Amino acid sequence: MMRAIATDDLRKTYPVVERPWWKPGKPLRAAPAVDGLSLRIPAGQVTGLLGLNGAGKTTTIRMLATLLRPTSGRATVDDLDLVKDAREVRRRINMIAGGERMVYTRLTGRENLWYFGQLYDVPKAQLKARIAELLALVGLEHAADQRVERYSKGMRQRLSIARGLINRPAYLLLDEPTLGLDAPIARDLRAVVADLARDGVGVLLTSHYLAEVEQLCADIYVIAAGRLVAQGTPAELTTMAERQHTVEVSLAAAVDDVDHAVETLAMRTGAQITTGVDDDLRPRYTLRHSADLAGELATTIVTAGGAIARLEVTPPTLEDAIIALADAARQPSAVAS
Amino acid sequence: MRHALRVIGAEAFKQHRRMFGGPLVVFSMLIWPALQLAITYYTMLPLLETPGIGERWPVAAQPVRLLAFLATGAFAYMFYFSLVQSAWHFSFERISGTMELLFLSPASRFALVLANGTGALVQNTWLAGCFAVAAATASGSLHVAHPGMYAVAALALVIPALAWGTFLNSLLLFSRDSAFLYTLLDDPLWFVAGVRLPLFAMPVVIKAIGLAFPLTSSLAVLRGALLDAEPLSGVAGPLGLLGVLCLLLVAGTATLLRIGEARAQRTGSMQLY
Numbered sequence: 295m296m297r298a299i300a301t302d303d304l305r306k307t308y309p310v311v312e313r314p315w316w317k318p319g320k321p322l323r324a325a326p327a328v329d330g331l332s333l334r335i336p337a338g339q340v341t342g343l344l345g346l347n348g349a350g351k352t353t354t355i356r357m358l359a360t361l362l363r364p365t366s367g368r369a370t371v372d373d374l375d376l377v378k379d380a381r382e383v384r385r386r387i388n389m390i391a392g393g394e395r396m397v398y399t400r401l402t403g404r405e406n407l408w409y410f411g412q413l414y415d416v417p418k419a420q421l422k423a424r425i426a427e428l429l430a431l432v433g434l435e436h437a438a439d440q441r442v443e444r445y446s447k448g449m450r451q452r453l454s455i456a457r458g459l460i461n462r463p464a465y466l467l468l469d470e471p472t473l474g475l476d477a478p479i480a481r482d483l484r485a486v487v488a489d490l491a492r493d494g495v496g497v498l499l500t501s502h503y504l505a506e507v508e509q510l511c512a513d514i515y516v517i518a519a520g521r522l523v524a525q526g527t528p529a530e531l532t533t534m535a536e537r538q539h540t541v542e543v544s545l546a547a548a549v550d551d552v553d554h555a556v557e558t559l560a561m562r563t564g565a566q567i568t569t570g571v572d573d574d575l576r577p578r579y580t581l582r583h584s585a586d587l588a589g590e591l592a593t594t595i596v597t598a599g600g601a602i603a604r605l606e607v608t609p610p611t612l613e614d615a616i617i618a619l620a621d622a623a624r625q626p627s628a629v630a631s
Numbered sequence: 632m633r634h635a636l637r638v639i640g641a642e643a644f645k646q647h648r649r650m651f652g653g654p655l656v657v658f659s660m661l662i663w664p665a666l667q668l669a670i671t672y673y674t675m676l677p678l679l680e681t682p683g684i685g686e687r688w689p690v691a692a693q694p695v696r697l698l699a700f701l702a703t704g705a706f707a708y709m710f711y712f713s714l715v716q717s718a719w720h721f722s723f724e725r726i727s728g729t730m731e732l733l734f735l736s737p738a739s740r741f742a743l744v745l746a747n748g749t750g751a752l753v754q755n756t757w758l759a760g761c762f763a764v765a766a767a768t769a770s771g772s773l774h775v776a777h778p779g780m781y782a783v784a785a786l787a788l789v790i791p792a793l794a795w796g797t798f799l800n801s802l803l804l805f806s807r808d809s810a811f812l813y814t815l816l817d818d819p820l821w822f823v824a825g826v827r828l829p830l831f832a833m834p835v836v837i838k839a840i841g842l843a844f845p846l847t848s849s850l851a852v853l854r855g856a857l858l859d860a861e862p863l864s865g866v867a868g869p870l871g872l873l874g875v876l877c878l879l880l881v882a883g884t885a886t887l888l889r890i891g892e893a894r895a896q897r898t899g900s901m902q903l904y
Contacts, residue, residue: 308899356899361731363896384737396728400649412641413736415634457732 296373299335299358299387299465299496304328304367306353306520327353329520330367337464337496340487342511342528344500346620350520351500355467358498359389371465385414387465390458392451392473399443403434403453406442407460414461428456431486448479455483465496472503484510504613518620532615538566538582541591544604545577552600556581559594563587576603635742642743643750650720651754660758668705671827672698688829696858699772703853704826706763710756710788711824711846714796715816717751722803734895740888741797748796752789767857774860783863783870787852791845791873794880801887825850845880848873 306328328350335341343351356362358369360380369376371383390396397406407425416424429435432452442450451471458466468487472480480503487510491497501507507514508528516524516531524531545552553569556579560567565583572578579595581587588607595602650656675697678684685692690700721744724730733743767773775781799816821827823841830838830847841847848869855861855869863870894900 309897353899359735361734361896362899363893381737384735389735396732398645398649398727398729401645405644405648409641409645410732410736412637413733413738415637415737 296370297337297464297496299333299369299371299498301331301333301354301358301369302367304331304333304354304357304369305365306350306357306362307365327520328357328364328517331517331520331522333515333522335465335496335498338491338494339512340491340497340499340510342499342501342507342514343517344504344507344514344616345517346616348519349517349620351517352469353520354517355389355469355498355500358465359387359467360384361389385461386463387467388458388461388463389467389469390454390471392470396454397442397450397457400441402439402441403429403445403449403456404438406453407456410457410460416461424460424462428459431459432456433482448475451475452479452483455486459490463495465498466490468497468499468501470501471499472501472506480506504611504616508612516616516619523619528612531619532610532612538584539586539588539610540608541581541583541586541588542604542606542608543579543591543595543602544572544574545579545595546601546603548577549598549600551598552577552595555594555598556591559587559591563590572604635739635745638738638742639746639749642746643753646717646720646747646750647754660755661762664705664709664759665762667708668698668702671701671705675701675827688832690829695770695772699767699770699858700829700854701827702763702766703858704821704850706759707788707846707850707853708821708824708826709759710752710792710849711795711820711844712817713751713755714748714792714799715820716755717747717796718799718803720751721747721800734892740892741885744800744884744888745793745797747800748793752792752796773857775857776860776862776865780856780861780863783866784853784856787856787866787870787873788849791849791877791880794877794884795845797884798880798887801884801891820844820846823847842872843876845873845876848876 305326307324307326310325331350331354333341333343333354343354345351353362357364358371358376360376360383363377371386374383374386376383398409401409404425407428408421411421411425426435429438432455434449434452434456437445437449442453445453455471466487471487472483475483484506487497487499491510497510499507499510511528514526514528514531515522556569557567559565560581563583563585565581565587568580570578570580579591581591586607586609588605592602592605675691679691679694679697690696724733734740823833823837824844824846825833825841826846830841830851833841851869852866852873855866859865
């Protein structure tokens with residue numbers, strides 16, 4: 295048996311009816327939200343699913359959670375078919391979405407977990423201990439018997455995480471789990487997710503916080519317009535997009551020979567050059583190139599008689615890469631199939 | 632089955648905590664039906680002086696019997712209307728974002744809607760039920776052919792009410808517009824079901840519509856068994872109709888749940904409001 299969530303050529307098209315229901319006829323327009331996606335989310339690892347707004351991340355997660363039915367293609371969870379074996383799949387998965395809406399506010403934290411434990415048929419003998427364990431995991435023991443309406447946003451989200459773990463899911467689908475949370479709480483949640491993966495849980499994570507994705511994900515899928523545009527580790531994706539290093543240098547004082555030498559360097563390497571002054575009105579040169587030209591630029595300036603007051607190198611980031619890949623996917627000819 | 636029972640218990644508990652937060656709610660559970668009964672009784676009182684009314688409707692000739700007639704109507708109506716409210720409240724799960732969590736779980740969908748109705752029924756009616764039994768016993772207005780008829784009356788009220796509630800819950804689970812339930816099932820329900828007026832006084836069309844509502848037959852059994860000392864054979868007609876209606880409601884619920892969930896999975900409408 296393959297211990298993973300796997301999708302093969304998964305597609306989802308929402309029927310969009312743009313006329314009143316009493317006027318018969320087929321939907322006028324169909325909007326493809328996911329278009330032939332093949333993914334593999336193995337157990338014991340955090341896998342990222344990235345893309346700009348409207349890329350199809352949430353639709354994908356909701357299909358894997360059995361809340362949406364694929365229009366075509368196939369998805370399995372540990373070889374169980376997502377559609378045919380939906381009930382058994384639901385026992386093995388859980389989903390946590392960002393925001394604090396996914397709990398009952400007039401129940402206490404403990405009661406919420408008890409309620410969902412009943413829905414998931416967690417054995418009675420284990421439920422009490424499981425609830426205590428989860429409350430401790432998310433740091434809510436002290437507020438366990440308070441109504442959730444008195445919880446802060448962060449506490450609600452932590453309770454939501456605990457709810458998502460009540461059935462000891464083999465796979466956890468996280469849709470923007472740290473959305474709107476303060477940095478320390480988000481950091482704690484990331485630690486929980488990392489621990490879960492170490493304990494063998496397969497996690498699929500979507501997030502707009504790319505530092506979070508870089509920190510947690512061993513493998514990342516980038517999608518745009520519902521289609522896969524890239525896959526790899528964070529480092530692989532960063533280089534894949536061929537984004538530019540930015541080198542910015544300020545001189546202690548203007549030197550004519552430096553101007554000429556830097557322009558010659560830019561021309562020779564094909565770097566994009568911008569000249570100007572910095573906040574302290576010192577001459578400034580900015581070079582953009584796929585390679586890191588910091589060393590070469592520094593040597594050129596010093597050789598030409600200049601004195602460097604400040605040098606800053608900005609390497610390409612995963613965020614740059616995602617934007618670049620998504621932009622490339624918008625061009626029809628560049629979209630990966 | 633064991634899992635379904637756990638779901639029912641959990642759902643009833645959740646509903647209790649969500650909707651019965653304070654003592655005023657419990658107070659209103661008694662005061663509301665009592666007020667309804669008082670309003671109806673004092674509205675009808677002047678009519679009792681109409682010459683010859685006792686010949687057309689013997690109940691009207693005796694104020695205690697009239698009160699018992701109206702009280703059974705108010706009591707049974709409360710059973711059914713509490714389920715309308717429960718379904719309406721259930722639809723709010725869509726707003727609060729918790730509805731999809733229910734469908735994310737492996738819990739039986741039928742158990743979920745049945746649980747919601749059961750929870751609402753027990754919680755909304757226990758107090759008025761105790762009060763009604765005490766009042767009926769004290770006033771001596773109960774006339775029963777056989778002690779077993781108490782059970783017949785209770786079952787004829789509870790089981791169809793649950794089937795009704797389950798159906799309404801499944802209906803609203805996939806509808807964003809729940810206000811229509813109040814419009815359709817508040818005043819029309821008591822009007823067509825003979826809650827405050829005897830059905831023979833209604834036009835044929837209203838009687839026919841009334842038969843489609845299980846409340847009508849529940850009331851016929853309740854009044855026949857508890858007030859008119861009818862034996863089982865005397866209420867066999869409405870009991871049979873109740874059986875048919877229950878089967879239709881359960882079948883309708885199962886169908887609606889299947890169609891509704893499939894539709895939500897196709898359109899993604901479960902998270903929309």
